[in-house]
Amino acid sequence: MTQSFFRMPSPTDSHAGPNASWLNGATIYQIYPLSFRDRGGDGWGDLDGVLEGLDHVASLGVDGVWISPFYPSPWKDFGYDVADHRAVDPRMGNLAVFDRLVERAHALGLKVLVDLVCGHSSDAHPWFRESRRSRDNERADWYVWADPKPDGTAPNNWLSVFGGAAWNWEPRRRQYYLHHFLASQPALNLHAPAVMDALCETAAFWMERGVDGFRIDAVDFFAHDPQLRSNPAVVWREAEPPLKPFALQQHVYDMMHPAVGSILARLRETVERYPGRVLLGELSSQPGAGQRIAAYCTPQGLHAAYTLSLAKQPFSAKGFAQALTAAPRPESICWSLSNHDVERAASRWLPEGADPAAFNALLAVLVATLPGTVCLYQGEELGLPNAALEQHQLRDPFGITYWPEFPGRDGSRTPMPWRADEPNAGFSAGEPWLPVPAEHAALAVDRQERTVGSPLSVWRAALALRHGSEVLRTGGVAAVEEHGDLLSFERTLGDERLLAIFNLADRPAEYALRGRGEPLPLAVPRAPGAAVPEVTADGRTLVMPPLSVFLGSLRPNP
Structure with missing residues (x-):
């Protein structure tokens, strides 16, 4: 069956669009610092390692880097459980190292984006420690609290993405708090003016240090139904329920509330005070992502957004065609085909029995020709497949909960291989927090630098093609x-x-x-x-x- 999707070009199909920014046409390299490079020798990547690896990143011909969280954290969700929004975790370095990193990146012509985690914090954050103490303290309304039902159960049926109920009991307040992910990641109440003030001040703190913008985590979870109504069920017709109960609900009340727009407007107002700064949002893979990209990416909201909807689908022409036509303006689209949350594309989409080198070249040119912004995840330029880990090697709580049917995200987070013949492929002198597979060591940067036609050389050529063509960048x-x-x-x-x-x-x-x-x-x-x-x-x-x-x-x- 043949199906066609047509979208006619218009005068706004260029860098002159109403929400245009330097993101339009840019290629952003995502660095997951825990796994990028370790200079401290403790097996955990750090900012000194990021600094040392920037020359490699710049050699790819990208326009900027997105650095995943490096803030103080208990590391239960590996950085996305932030315990202090305006500091560097001692394991990662300190603010002086961060400042040198930004300076070096700018000297190499690279913009710097950092994660701004607005929707939740760690339960170790001082904000939450105060909020949980009582119902009348200074930060009592900084998180989402609700009374139990008369029978003592949770306020409604909302579920956590990571499994179980989305509510956790706090005996000190005699109330439940909301958490969309781990129970140790309480949801911030973004309707409280003081919370938004604190987050906007945090954004200003990092922009004063030279960052060029933010990747905004989990945007769809910023606002929910104020009446806390229960979600309706999905009509499930399969013989058995899905692996993750989250899929058994229609998420009409626990997320994607229209108030998300006003929250984004506050953030946009803040970055507009710093010329050239941008907001890149992560949306969920819930249905209607294209419409939400259109709604969120406006002169009062995000500059661009991506969703993992496409990455979670089979590799098909229909999937890409639908994604290409889902958002009304090219400058609002960002493409993230591999990242720290999904299986690497080199494994996920490789047709059975196909040549990995041919698939790598296809993916590289496809990325280079897509409109809007594209994100390249560390190791993707090496053609790294997803690592196959044993149960005892897992760190990701998501994977530990659903093992073995869902092995989690650790397979895409294993350390970057730098030198094939060194211990741990040159990532660290110490035992890495996740193992380095032998097949990854064989694809190390130093070996590919010496190999004609290597995946690394193909990606460099593809990105040079994009960089050298205005129609590919901004058309x-x-x-x-x-x-x-x-x-x-x-x-x-x-x-x-x-x-x-x-x-x-x-x-x-x-x-x-x-x-x-x-x-x-x-x-x-x-x-x-x-x-x-x-x-x-x-x-x-x-x-x-x-x-x-x-x-x-x-x-x-x-």
Whole structure:
């Protein structure tokens, strides 16, 4: 069955859009500092390690870095349980190291984004320790508290993403507090003016230190139904319930409340006082993510947003076509195809029996041609597969809860391999917090630097292609189509039109040019020995080898 999705280019399909920023067309490299590089020798990555690795990052041709949390934390959720929003965890370094990191990044031409975790904190945070003491202290309303039902049970049926109820009993207040994730991550009450003041002051604190913006964590959980109504059930027709009970509810009351917009407006107002600063949001994979991107990404909200909806789907032309047409403005879209929360794409999407090198090249060029902002997760440029860990090696509470059916997120968080022949692949002199798989050591940076046609060289070439083309960086997207395993779309800017075609399957396919004429092919990076798409003698059909890419220039319309 063939299905087509069309979106015509418009005058706003460029960097001149109403919410445009330097993010539009940028490539951001995500650094998960616990696993990036350890200079302290304790097996945990640190900011000195990030500083040392910046030259490698800059060599890729990216525009900036997003550094995941490095704040003081009990590390129950590995940094996303923040215990102090305006400091560096001693395990990671200190503010002086952070300042040197920012200075070095800017000297290399890299923007710096850091995580701003607004929706929750650690239960070890001084704010929560005070809030839990009583119902009438200075921070009593800084978190989401609710009385029990008459029978002593939780206020409603809301569930935690990580398993179990979303409410935890606090005997000191004789109330329940809300937590969307771990019980040790209480939800902040973002409707309390003092809480928003504190978070905006935190944003200003980091911008004064030179950061260029923030990745905003878990935006959809910022606001909920003030009446605390229970979620309705999902009509489940399968033989047995899903692995994670969270999927058995329609999340209409516990998240995605319209008040999210006013919270984002406060944050945007703060960053607007610092020219050039940006907000990049993470949305959930709940249905309707495209509409929420449109609603949240406005001149009063986020500059751009991403969702893991696509990353959690099968690798298909239909999935990408729908994602490309879901948001109304290219500058509002960010693409994160691998990150610290999902299985690496090199394992998740690799067709069975397919050549990893060919798939890596396809993914690299696809990323390079997508509109808006793209995020490249550390190790993705090396073609790292997801690590297969044993149960005793797990650290992620999410995976520990649902093992073995869901092994958690640790497989995408194992340390970055730097030098193939050194202990722990050069990540640390000490025992790493997560193991370094032997197959990752074989893909280390130093070895790929010496290998012609390595995944690293392919990613550099693909990002150079993006960086050198204004139409790929800031142009619009039009004529999005999917035909079986073939995905095609045009990138447009003024009279310039580029046709991009991808065969996402490990078998040949044919693409009908349908009156486009014969596009002038452009050079794209390929795996060593890969076959090149060819136009048939009659000029009507493009023969696409397995996992191949065609990028061609279309003549201006007469």
